[in-house]
Amino acid sequence: MDARRRETLAGLDLRAEIERLRKERNAVILAHYYQTPELQDLADFVGDSLELSRKAAETNADVIAFCGVRFMAEVAKILSPQKIVILPDMDAGCSLEDSCPPDEFGAFRAAHPDHISLTYINCSAAVKAHSDIIVTSSSAEKIINALPKDQKILFAPDKHLGAWLSKKTGREMLLWDGTCIVHEAFSETELLKLKALHPDAPVAAHPECPAHILDHADMIGSTSAILKFALESPSQTIIVATEPHIIHQMEKAAPGKTFIGAPGADGKCSCNMCPYMALNTLEKLYLSLRDLEPRIEVPEALRLRALLPLNRMLAIASGAATDLTPAQTFPPVTGD
Numbered sequence: 001m002d003a004r005r006r007e008t009l010a011g012l013d014l015r016a017e018i019e020r021l022r023k024e025r026n027a028v029i030l031a032h033y034y035q036t037p038e039l040q041d042l043a044d045f046v047g048d049s050l051e052l053s054r055k056a057a058e059t060n061a062d063v064i065a066f067c068g069v070r071f072m073a074e075v076a077k078i079l080s081p082q083k084i085v086i087l088p089d090m091d092a093g094c095s096l097e098d099s100c101p102p103d104e105f106g107a108f109r110a111a112h113p114d115h116i117s118l119t120y121i122n123c124s125a126a127v128k129a130h131s132d133i134i135v136t137s138s139s140a141e142k143i144i145n146a147l148p149k150d151q152k153i154l155f156a157p158d159k160h161l162g163a164w165l166s167k168k169t170g171r172e173m174l175l176w177d178g179t180c181i182v183h184e185a186f187s188e189t190e191l192l193k194l195k196a197l198h199p200d201a202p203v204a205a206h207p208e209c210p211a212h213i214l215d216h217a218d219m220i221g222s223t224s225a226i227l228k229f230a231l232e233s234p235s236q237t238i239i240v241a242t243e244p245h246i247i248h249q250m251e252k253a254a255p256g257k258t259f260i261g262a263p264g265a266d267g268k269c270s271c272n273m274c275p276y277m278a279l280n281t282l283e284k285l286y287l288s289l290r291d292l293e294p295r296i297e298v299p300e301a302l303r304l305r306a307l308l309p310l311n312r313m314l315a316i317a318s319g320a321a322t323d324l325t326p327a328q329t330f331p332p333v334t335g336d
């Protein structure tokens, strides 16, 4: 943000202005758990990727202000094309999305025509358009278990999530070689030191963590599942191996408990903050609501192709679709 803009914002009560604009624009503010506490506290709804997708599909608002990363806002636009979807900072990307260029993924798919593609929601609309079913960390297991046992599967872009799902479901899967830079930054050595200091504290970890971290976890699940576990656990101290901003919700809901972010190589957890999520700020949320920019746009042909695998996920995750006969469920992805 340049000096003139900062000057203009100086003196404004940003929270009050956001409140005013939210009403004027008939906007809903959706936030992921990895956003800063001030953005989480302003949001109408805070959730994991699946819950945020559902909210985006259901909302009656005219504007969706998405405090999260670009692929999440893109999903909101794909599911609710008639809405204006704004993202406070259009540079809020994701290392998993970056690891999976659409043309390379298209070639990978084409090289394995007998596999269906389960694709983690952390990818671009163009990669979704090449996919059969989108999954999130909270819906993936149910979706894999619903597939015919002889159905070959390829999984992209997160190799750690894919490896954990493969172990959990007993299904062999071809894995794309992508990772989340945030969950890769946890240090096994430092985690073991922390566990030694707190021998009664269970470790709750996100499946985007590598196996050497998951091997030490007492619970593995999506951000929402980690939050639920942390609140319901009888333990007074919990070690949290995911992006540490989720601890804000834990401390709000259970102020008497102690939540410790799993450490990186420096013995602290500062290296595990998502640099992409951090690009969204209160100031940028205010400006995006004021200007209705930056806006997410998805070309209609691409949107329709990406919508199909997203809708399959929503239908299977909610229990509405159970017949996963390949011929009916997986029509071939057509060319560009």
Ligand code: 13P
Pocket (backbone or CB within 6 Å): 047, 048, 049, 050, 122, 136, 137, 138, 180, 206, 208, 221, 222, 223, 224
């Ligand atoms: P979930 O909130 O679905 O667990 O996803 C975590 C994540 O890394 C989002 O980028």
Ligand code: SF4
Pocket (backbone or CB within 6 Å): 034, 069, 093, 094, 095, 096, 122, 180, 181, 182, 183, 208, 243, 274, 275, 276, 277
């Ligand atoms: Fe992407 Fe990882 Fe950041 Fe989530 S935490 S947005 S997966 S880089």
